[in-house]
Amino acid sequence: MSFSYDTKCELCTIKLKNDCCKLSQLYGMVLFAQNIGSDSLKITTENVLIVNLLSELAENVAGVYFVIDETVNLYTLEIKGDALKKLYDILYITVNGKIDLLVSGVLTENDCCTDAFLRGAFLIGGYTSNPENSYHFEISTPYYTLAMSMKDFMQRLNFPVRVIVRKSNYVLYIKDSEEIERLLYRIGAKKSAFAFIDMKIQKEMNNYSNRVNNTKLHNIEKTINKSVEQVKAIKKISEKIGLDSLDSDLMLAARLRCENPDKSLNELVLISGNKFSRSGLSRRLNKLTEIALKLGD
Numbered sequence: 001m002s003f004s005y006d007t008k009c010e011l012c013t014i015k016l017k018n019d020c021c022k023l024s025q026l027y028g029m030v031l032f033a034q035n036i037g038s039d040s041l042k043i044t045t046e047n048v049l050i051v052n053l054l055s056e057l058a059e060n061v062a063g064v065y066f067v068i069d070e071t072v073n074l075y076t077l078e079i080k081g082d083a084l085k086k087l088y089d090i091l092y093i094t095v096n097g098k099i100d101l102l103v104s105g106v107l108t109e110n111d112c113c114t115d116a117f118l119r120g121a122f123l124i125g126g127y128t129s130n131p132e133n134s135y136h137f138e139i140s141t142p143y144y145t146l147a148m149s150m151k152d153f154m155q156r157l158n159f160p161v162r163v164i165v166r167k168s169n170y171v172l173y174i175k176d177s178e179e180i181e182r183l184l185y186r187i188g189a190k191k192s193a194f195a196f197i198d199m200k201i202q203k204e205m206n207n208y209s210n211r212v213n214n215t216k217l218h219n220i221e222k223t224i225n226k227s228v229e230q231v232k233a234i235k236k237i238s239e240k241i242g243l244d245s246l247d248s249d250l251m252l253a254a255r256l257r258c259e260n261p262d263k264s265l266n267e268l269v270l271i272s273g274n275k276f277s278r279s280g281l282s283r284r285l286n287k288l289t290e291i292a293l294k295l296g297d
């Protein structure tokens with residue numbers, strides 16, 4: 001399955017010890033439902049562990065039950081009527097014709113509850129990309145006021161959240177890999193956070209070795225191009241005026257190059273038995289190119 005899916009599975013296994021946190025996590029899950037109405041609340045998920053967790057929390061904390069509908073790869077949990085009213089009351093969600101969708105300070109006050117709330121929000125509205133491909137964490141909601149309130153809430157926790165609109169959803173997202181690690185760790189996805197760091201390091205190492213290999217290849221290519229050019233020049237000199245017309249050092253340099261067209265300058269120096277210095281040989285090979293150039297076509 002995906003990195004995001006695995007992360008959510010890990011979060012579902014966390015045992016919530018405090019009643020305050022159970023309430024906050026349920027609050028996060030309900031608030032980031034895809035459909036929040038005054039007489040119906042609908043939450044969809046593809047993850048059966050989330051279905052179980054949500055049902056358990058609703059029963060445990062509010063004594064209410066979701067009706068679960070299962071279609072191919074998707075579960076819809078719905079709650080209506082008095083049960084919904086009870087759920088809203090417990091979560092301080094007020095309905096006066098219009099639902100007040102702001103992140104409540106009451107249910108996110110303690111540090112433990114802040115984390116539980118974020119975890120709940122991520123489980124229902126969240127997604128985190130596979131760090132092998134990109135760094136992207138998001139929580140989305142179709143409700144504008146909730147998105148803005150969540151943005152403030154997360155920014156107060158020093159997470160650099162931005163918002164975009166995508167298909168009538170407000171998407172709060174983070175691209176900074178270190179902040180994503182911090183957030184995953186904070187909501188309790190420790191295994192995922194470490195896997196994230198591991199993959200990031202692996203990716204950076206691969207990028208580094210690719211860069212090194214590219215540089216090496218580039219250098220080899222440069223050497224070969226230069227050598228081809230020099231051999232051509234020497235051939236031209238040989239045909240037009242003969243290599244005998246050159247002084248002995250130039251002649252030796254010409255022979256060295258023609259006999260070893262695939263060798264670098266350093267290697268040629270070694271083959272010559274250090275008769276030339278690197279710069280001395282380079283100067284002579286350049287001189288040969290120069291002479292050929294003067295000879296015209």
Ligand SMILES: [Zn+2]
Pocket residue numbers: 018019020021022024110111112113114116
């Ligand atoms: Zn708590």
